[in-house]
Amino acid sequence: MATVTPPCSVVECDRPARARGWCLPHYKRWRRRGTIHDITPEHRFFSHVEEGENGCWLWTAGRYPAGYGKFSVDGSTELPHRWAYEFFIAEIPAGLSLDHLCRTPPCVNPWHLEPVTDRVNVVVRGTGPSARNARKTHCPQGHAYDTGNTYVSPRGDRGCRACRVAAERRHSLK
Known part of the structure; x- marks a missing residue:
């Protein structure tokens, strides 16, 4: 003789009851939220x-x-x-x-x-490395980051023209 599983006790839910008289979705909602209601x-x-x-x-x-x-x-x-x-x-x-x-x-x-x-x-307003660098007004050697002394690389990095010229001179002397 087959046993008949009663339906979920929630109004308008016709899924079979699994635990506490509720279907599995309503039972899981009760376990998660402490209530079956939305x-x-x-x-x-x-x-x-x-x-x-x-x-x-x-x-x-x-x-x-x-x-x-x-x-x-x-x-x-x-x-x-x-x-x-x-x-x-x-x-x-x-x-x-x-x-x-x-x-x-x-x-x-x-x-x-x-x-x-x-x-x-x-x-x-940020606190990350890009924000800290963007707020810098001078390069590590003290040259101003202004329109005449600043270049932007193809990657978008900002650099000091005076330091770049000095590095090129040092490199050409070697």
Whole structure:
């Protein structure tokens, strides 16, 4: 005699029940979230936010190696700081990225974010090697990086003409 598996106890779900009277997808949702009911993105967002110093909202869920968060919305992974900015402030204009004014990558406080060009975000305000080099006004020998003394290589690197001329002289003397 074959046993009949009852349907999932969730209204309008006709999949067979597996555990606790729920089908496998509803059971997995309960295990992950603690509820079988759909949770709004806002509720899930704030369940992963903790207040930090200087008014930062720190993302406590999954993060990328650089410290920026991961947030799943409608089946796709988003950056939670971008989601928060668009939810609370406005859509991010095309061609712009968000700069963390607080310099804290896990911060998702939309009032700590400003839409800027990639150049401003990385080179002008950044802390990486390209940003530090872009802020230099003189070469290591003290020559000014100005329009008359600066050349740009085919790779896009900036160099000092005076140092280049001196190096060519030294090389030609050998």
